[in-house]
Amino acid sequence: MTVRVRGLRRAYADGRHVLTGLDLDVGAGELVAVVGRSGCGKTTLLRALAGLDRDAHADELVRPDRVAVVFQEPRLLPWERTWRTVLLADEPVRRADRPRAVAALARVGLADRADQRAGTLSGGQAQRVALARALARDPDLLLLDEPFAALDALTRREAHALLREVRAQRPVATVLVTHDVDEASALADRVLVLRDGRLDRGVRPGPGAAEALLTALGVVRPAAHAAAGALAAQ
Numbered sequence: 001m002t003v004r005v006r007g008l009r010r011a012y013a014d015g016r017h018v019l020t021g022l023d024l025d026v027g028a029g030e031l032v033a034v035v036g037r038s039g040c041g042k043t044t045l046l047r048a049l050a051g052l053d054r055d056a057h058a059d060e061l062v063r064p065d066r067v068a069v070v071f072q073e074p075r076l077l078p079w080e081r082t083w084r085t086v087l088l089a090d091e092p093v094r095r096a097d098r099p100r101a102v103a104a105l106a107r108v109g110l111a112d113r114a115d116q117r118a119g120t121l122s123g124g125q126a127q128r129v130a131l132a133r134a135l136a137r138d139p140d141l142l143l144l145d146e147p148f149a150a151l152d153a154l155t156r157r158e159a160h161a162l163l164r165e166v167r168a169q170r171p172v173a174t175v176l177v178t179h180d181v182d183e184a185s186a187l188a189d190r191v192l193v194l195r196d197g198r199l200d201r202g203v204r205p206g207p208g209a210a211e212a213l214l215t216a217l218g219v220v221r222p223a224a225h226a227a228a229g230a231l232a233a234q
């Protein structure tokens with residue numbers, strides 16, 4: 001197991017308990033998607049998994065040292081050459097490391113943009129660079145916080161295909177947080193629902209999974225009832 005979390009809790013200063021004893025396992029090379037309504041604590045969970053939140057507490061939290069995060073916004077430095085933004089985690093960025101950056105850009109199909117200013121990339125390209133930056137760290141755990149939410153529908157589909165390709169080259173344990181049940185069912189090995197501070201239900205991707213997830217999230221649509229059979233214990 002690459003990630004094993006037991007009893008993860010996080011309360012904010014206003015007394016709001018966002019994570020209330022959450023358990024999560026992610027196997028080597030597995031992609032687990034976490035879906036939930038806006039404000040349910042998805043980003044809070046990812047920040048805790050990334051080790052970015054000192055006020056999150058768990059009875060047990062096992063995860064690898066090399067963790068990379070991709071956020072909803074690409075967070076590039078617009079005035080920098082693209083290859084340099086790929087290496088932002090290494091301070092200082094050294095010209096000798098350029099080949100490593102270009103290799104990471106090649107994995108997302110953007111090697112030819114290495115010397116372009118990051119601020120002149122399209123939204124979809126910028127998000128691919130953000131993925132390249134995460135991959136350049138050769139992570140053992142990849143955390144994706146709604147990385148495709150700001151992309152238009154076509155670019156998002158391309159990004160999904162790219163993520164599949166990248167993971168086929170080297171399957172890295174991945175947690176994808178999203179509010180998009182179709183995206184979750186299309187990409188994940190397992191989809192978990194975050195509700196009331198815990199991951200309480202697992203859904204197997206496949207026909208009817210998206211409808212089953214909507215039902216689990218309390219979004220009732222007439223067709224959803226037929227899909228209830230796709231629900232399974234985590």
Ligand SMILES: Nc1ncnc2c1ncn2[C@@H]1O[C@H](COP(=O)(O)OP(=O)(O)OP(=O)(O)O)[C@@H](O)[C@H]1O
Nearest residue numbers: 012013018036037038039040041042043044045179
């Ligand atoms: N620093 C903070 N201080 C106080 N409350 C916070 C803080 N960060 C988040 N929250 C609250 O915790 C809850 C969970 O926030 P979080 O960003 O984790 O949700 P989310 O599921 O990622 O939401 P969305 O899908 O809208 O991005 C929200 O009610 C939010 O207002």
